[in-house]
Amino acid sequence: MVLRSGFPLLFQQYKALLRKNLLISWRSKRASFIQLFASFFFIVLIFFIQEGIEARNKKSADFRSVRDPKPLVSPPIPPCERKYSVEKPCFDFVWSGNGSARISSIVSGIMANNPGRPIRPSKNGIYKWLVSTFFLWFILAIYFDNIIPNVSGVRKSVFYFLNPGYWTGKGGNKLKEGGICRCIGSAPPKEHLTPDDEDVLEEENLVKQQTKEGTVDPNIAVQIRGLVKTYPGTFSIGCCKCRRTKPYHAVKGLWVNFARDQLFCLLGPNGAGKTTAINCLTGITPFTGGDALIYGDSARSSVGMANIRKIIGFCPQFDILWNALSGQEHLHLFASIKGLPSASVKSDAEKLLAEVRLTEAAKVRAGSYSGGMKRRLSFAVALIGDPKLIILDEPTTGMDPITRRHVWDVIEGAKRGRAIVLTTHSMEEADILGDRIGIMAKGRLRCIGTSIRLKSRFGTGFIANVSFSGSTNEQRPPSRDAVATSHHEAVKEFFKCHLGVEPKEENREFLTFVIPHDREGLLTNFFAELQNKDREFGIADIQLGLTTLEEVFLNIAGQAELEAAMAEGRLVTLTLASGASVQIPVGARFVGIPGSESAEHPSGVMVEVFWQQDDSGALCISGHSPETPIPPNVEITPSRTDSFSQGRSRRQSRPVQGIVINPDQISTRHSRSNF
Template identity: 40%
Template structure:
């Protein structure tokens, strides 16, 4: 049904068509349950994840293509490393070229040499022949004779070793000569054969120092023994053909860190998404609609697995294009991410946690498996392997080692060690099993932590909740959720209507009243109580509420912020468990798990704050909500379009929620609450932020929605409550203060009746435009004197067209004769019309709120500061009406003076001081309520005095209210 909205041709006023048609088809459809509903919810949530990812392009591209970026960075690192790596062992040598042996190089060319340095040292200086040979080596060094100060001689090789130990890095090589006979001279060469690298260039001591000295020594010994000083001695070196025996691989040296960084992107994204939905209460809202926990987790598990598989495939392709011999990926981290997400309350913490895991994992994951196997206790080894980066690091090491052999590891070889013939502590097969174990264990740990760690509403299950049969069967009857003592309210004063409501509910409980489909009661609240433990004592948010909500009616639950109405609603919808009492919704107890499951199938909730995804459109939101509620796919399109039209969002169906105004978001939330024809609709301040025309339209939608269902409405707009509410109750400080119809509340808790006297048009024209002379006009003076003489009241409001009087309740008996007399003098006074009505609901609300605040202030010593016109300050209980000023007694005013304090609601719904009257004498019969209120905190010396609190009769109060007030 879509209502007709048009303008009246004569008046131009906005008109709404009468909602007289039959209910929508949604009212008669059968919603899905069980496995079909699970499948539908999974599909809707999976689609939601796709939409969110595609519309959050930066995060989506980062998660999908970050592995490609890291692999390309790894390729760049490898190119840089190998560009300066000079060694014949790093390349294949098939037809070696002959190399001319270079001369003995200067010692200064050695990497990291210490000055002063020597080209070489030698031993055997006791032999003249050997001295001659060394001199010829120095003199005949090709291209560069070696100076004598660059060579150091010793007697024995031991002397050389002693010097080398005492002066490290001062000499590149040493020759040790021994003259064994006239024809035999032997020698040995001593060098440090360790390769060193400087700026990517490798220094090979064999080719750079050993061979030049060896050729020089051979040449000069041959010349001496052959007695041929000019003996030609040309030697070339040709190495054997060989494959490359070593390779400086970026994957081997830094690949582990890069691969771990690749895993962190999906890890952080997974944590952030899960925590954000819990932080913004999106998941809680879906749970209220009846979302299966299994569907929620399964949708994320499958989605993250798909994303990681795509990222892995892209990474493998880039790795193959880059000609890497190695690759491995990371699906084990999903379960770990789920578990970590349950420990976080803010999505912004995901980056911090991801960085921490990366730092720790990059250190622990590099530990060889052989080192881990040295742990003395097996439990330590098991716990070590349950940190995913650790087992991942072992896999990287094995696969990298195998890839260096040129063979890698095939699937058929997962039971073998990476290097044939070299023993290893764990096979690849074992590592894969540990990966699977990590996924399963961390996933189920995530489910457990999700239940035992407090959610966004501070609710959690018992640490052994899974041992309760009722958790699995749903048949638990519930019980007191904690050992918090309930508040004994037997001796506390209660309003007569509140007591009557309580007696009705109690009688129905005694009679075992059945809330069947034929029953007129939709919701029955039975002594509902909610308390929270605190450091300074127990805080009772709801103190034993007894109420019935009838079908086909709208019940307004009113009260200042922080007084228990939202807590009551949260107990009804299962957001928080009750401490005491119970509530039945269509016969289902909120304390039973199966009852709560049934309740969530038949309720619709519009929360106080819009719980929407900014990236998802209005239509997509309702499709998601409808799928979660189990609406059949064949009817979902028509139901969603109708719901959008009902709240005037048909033209904004494709607009994303993040681009909607505040009023549009509220309308979308109202549409979501009414979706699927719920039997109970809870609307928490539904019209906040709407313009007057749209608000009126939504009121019509809500009014029509009452047919066949119960609606609970909370609002701070007394006009809204007055128009929509069939019954209403005001809750303050956790207690039900009053209950009944709007007229009932106004007549019992208002300040009295409101009489409005309108003057004839010819009388109003006699005033100047500015209206300064209103109070002196004879007709006005006559009417005011008439009211003052007969009822002792003065105008509350006055202008040239009318006068408004508030008549106290104790004057009601006089009104019949009074208005007869006023009617007789109507023409004389120039009266055009007389209207009599009740005070506004807002005044009733403020009276109740003030009384509650005042009672609480007296009990707890909650004092606020009142600044008088004179500048003097008093401390008074919050909600006090009439405050006497201490030490103002005089002969003229023997009881001193007082002021009336005016209170109002602020924009957040809390009571605040608005103004106070002039100072007036305390009436002779005024009763003192409190004169020595003790503040809750220890008073300071410089604090103001505490005022005296009076109680005035209606007549005395009426006189004071009519006097001028000054704004604080």
């Protein structure tokens, strides 16, 4: 699709924004009336005050006794203007025409006292000077608006107008920003950390190699080259004390490629750096370090960013809509701003409204939309103009399941011919839509790959669900309950003998087992033998699958939280089944209980802590496993200074710090799903 540019685009944008403002003003008549006629009210008020003063003066005759001043021969009245400056004290002639004989006589006397200074009927020089200063201040306003940082810190270089690309729109792939005062508001750079994950390291090395060679794969739509975003610390002086905050490193070096015709899903808990990275790509937030090439244009260059905005569609995390405008008017407005030809604006808007199922509500004001309808409208705005890159920041938040599934189909169909970047908190959404998935935590990319690869690498293993025949919620005789119990025990014993696993979840209808990855080679023969005994065990159905993506996400987020909590000393309280309390770092999976050593368990006992995300996206404790012996192969390195008195007595009022155990030291037969 060919978009407009130059003065035709500027005129179309001006007309669209003017129409938008007129519509909003017309639909908010009371506020518009107050704004427009407030000035007229004060003018009328001043008029009546003046009339009152004049009416009062008419009753007085004092002004009639005022005598005309006698003409003075010397000194003459000095002129006001001297070239382009005004001399003080300043006196000048006032001409009111020939309407008053008295004033005419006064003017004649003044002119006689100042020979050689005629009274001009007009002063065109002043008008020319006013017009000239108007354009001067207008140009300076544009200049300072570009070089002074906005609320987000985005600005152009001091000599941006000397860059030929600023006027031609070419050269956006080269970073030429900088110049004087580039260091203002800067923060100390974050030292680069080598990724711990092999896939992340491989992706980083690939991007670095392509950057060094100066080549970009034509199948790559976006190449992020070491993106760093650091918010500088602050310094404030209060009452008798000074307060300084450290710089906050939101993104700590991101190296990744986003391919065309694919959807890259970026996951992470709140504060991971997802939205910050997205804001840097869209130009909302400036880079601290690194760069990003979007279809060959640099996101750090003002010229490149101007070209990028023409080919990008963005659905922000929070809706940017006008309550007084309808959904159709929103799409018409953004289509005109994007530069679509006027002939295709209406048809494209109707098509997008149909895709997001807003045709019936197209002429309804957005203020009457539900939260899900507003998200669908924001998603439609992101698709307007056929962009080459679509960035969706939690687009399906607030949608009902049916509408969400339909929007997933629209997103899936939108992959063709473009790249899509999606951030979401829905693991199901990421699993279905994501061609590649990256998980960020604490500003770093922790893992990357397809959904299957992430599950196989970071999941606890395979999930086996065994359902039993005749399992209903109806009342059954005791004899059938006894048979069902025997079937359950037989299946549990079969899994324990062949695979060494215990059920993760069980009830009367089914059993759920978590099978570690190292048992994968045994599964073929195991399930063949289990299927042969399905009648003997009363099995109705067997399902086998990988662990969920949510488990992978919580594993990665938990490990990152654990690293940060141990470095910062952040602890939460874990209440055990016995009523005792233990303080543990956020994200700790296996925790040893101090003072639990005994002759039966010489290494002590431990619990497995289960974590989940709260409404704000932070990790919180959801429960813990029963106490189990610490395996003898586990090395306990932390000191046990805060031990319980009297051996296993855990009834002290002050909680002690638990012992964090490395999950890699725990044998897989003792492990279960940690969340």
